[in-house]
Amino acid sequence: MPHPDYDLVIHGGTLIDGTGAPRRRADLAVRDGRIAALGELGDANARRHLDADGLVVAPGFIDSHAHDDHALVETPDMPFKILQGVTTVVNGNCGLSLAPLVTGDRPPAPLDLLGDAYRYPDFAAYRAALDAADPAVHSVSMVGHATLRVRHMGDLGREANDSEIAAMRAGLDLALRQGAIGLSSGTFYPPAAAATEAELIAIGQPLLTHGGVYATHLRDEGDHIVPAIEEALRVGAALRAPIVFSHHKLVGQANHGRSAETLARLAQASASQPLCIDCYPYAASSTMLRPERVALCERILVTWSTPHPEASGRDLRDIARDWQCTPREAAQRLLPAGAVYFIMDEQDVRRILAWPDTLVGSDGLPRDARPHPRLWGTFPRVLGHYARDQQLFSLETAVQKMTGLTAARFGLADRGTLAVGQAADIAVFDAARIAGPASFDTPEARPVGVEHVFLAGVATVRHGQPTGARGGRYLAPRR
Numbered sequence: 001m002p003h004p005d006y007d008l009v010i011h012g013g014t015l016i017d018g019t020g021a022p023r024r025r026a027d028l029a030v031r032d033g034r035i036a037a038l039g040e041l042g043d044a045n046a047r048r049h050l051d052a053d054g055l056v057v058a059p060g061f062i063d064s065h066a067h068d069d070h071a072l073v074e075t076p077d078m079p080f081k082i083l084q085g086v087t088t089v090v091n092g093n094c095g096l097s098l099a100p101l102v103t104g105d106r107p108p109a110p111l112d113l114l115g116d117a118y119r120y121p122d123f124a125a126y127r128a129a130l131d132a133a134d135p136a137v138h139s140v141s142m143v144g145h146a147t148l149r150v151r152h153m154g155d156l157g158r159e160a161n162d163s164e165i166a167a168m169r170a171g172l173d174l175a176l177r178q179g180a181i182g183l184s185s186g187t188f189y190p191p192a193a194a195a196t197e198a199e200l201i202a203i204g205q206p207l208l209t210h211g212g213v214y215a216t217h218l219r220d221e222g223d224h225i226v227p228a229i230e231e232a233l234r235v236g237a238a239l240r241a242p243i244v245f246s247h248h249k250l251v252g253q254a255n256h257g258r259s260a261e262t263l264a265r266l267a268q269a270s271a272s273q274p275l276c277i278d279c280y281p282y283a284a285s286s287t288m289l290r291p292e293r294v295a296l297c298e299r300i301l302v303t304w305s306t307p308h309p310e311a312s313g314r315d316l317r318d319i320a321r322d323w324q325c326t327p328r329e330a331a332q333r334l335l336p337a338g339a340v341y342f343i344m345d346e347q348d349v350r351r352i353l354a355w356p357d358t359l360v361g362s363d364g365l366p367r368d369a370r371p372h373p374r375l376w377g378t379f380p381r382v383l384g385h386y387a388r389d390q391q392l393f394s395l396e397t398a399v400q401k402m403t404g405l406t407a408a409r410f411g412l413a414d415r416g417t418l419a420v421g422q423a424a425d426i427a428v429f430d431a432a433r434i435a436g437p438a439s440f441d442t443p444e445a446r447p448v449g450v451e452h453v454f455l456a457g458v459a460t461v462r463h464g465q466p467t468g469a470r471g472g473r474y475l476a477p478r479r
Contacts, residue, residue, distance in 0.1 A: 013052030018404035033456035060087025060425030065361025085427030092142035095186030182212030256345035278361035377436025
């Protein structure tokens, strides 16, 4: 029997290659974890053949905004990602990363969204843990500014002094040399709220030497969002770093509709500096529970609570009624806790998703007892609800926003497109059926219509079911 030419040939699928180009019918062959051929391969000799007639063959999806830092080690099978067609996740967002930090106790919120204990003194130690875990998806990670602050500052409620800035800058420099892809900040959150623009620029200086992205959870996403955008633009310019505006949104009813204003400013800025935004396809956010924000929201669902775990999944107003107190008082009693905030407008979500330089990112929190549905439903929802049903954009554009565009913005040179020589990270889905049924009532409902997923040519999902295969690795940048 002749030696097979290929490890796998996917026959008869509709290829959407991640570049935005029109779909086409073609076969795809894989050898040694790479795409080896595209075209008419009906007579090809392969170890395995897959009939993809009636299905879309696309690059594996890249979650541009993940908080899977600990999940990759704790739950390496990663079902909430692979069942969506995700093959790579971008971690270290919002100023939060697991390294470099070691804590004996629970870290300050929102660092506790990632885990109860931090145990990686440097980025190399974290990468070693990822290698040992052998997760079912690839990953990259930024270094979190808030993580650096918690490590090097005793009092987080003030500006950093010169010695603390020097220590944080050295920590970032080491992490970049050990494979981190950039710096993220989250000055919205208490551990970093006192940080100045000058502090961010001073700490970020290693980006000038090593390169890398600057991703920012803005200081304000409500009334003062425009000054917050301007601050981020200045930081990115000073560091000569491409900017990723994390989960771009407008919060609070008074700001609904202002995405037209913010996107116009970002489009103007993009003419002189590289930038993009990421977005999840829901009009509700999720993060730590903050009592001072209760009055801004139409509705709040509790996702977890340490002193009151029975509150997970309940409406804060119902809890307050049962406890005979105000919603803000109930929120205070629930801490530490997490929540879903119904604080956004659907038209803003649509406008932001459709913006040409928007990436798809779940912002999912896998450790939440009752997570936001974006953890399980983001990618199928974009493809099914917004592209197919709402026709907000073409299927080709939707795929590009979660593959080729994301790979380009994060410097993942051999991911995100279907071309000979590229990594064989592949998602095969039924465009007529794909959907993300996860909802706020059933947040962990499994996606529908993702039939097969391949990581370096190895099936992690087959006929909609996890295979148990893993093989994910950390994709260190090429510098």
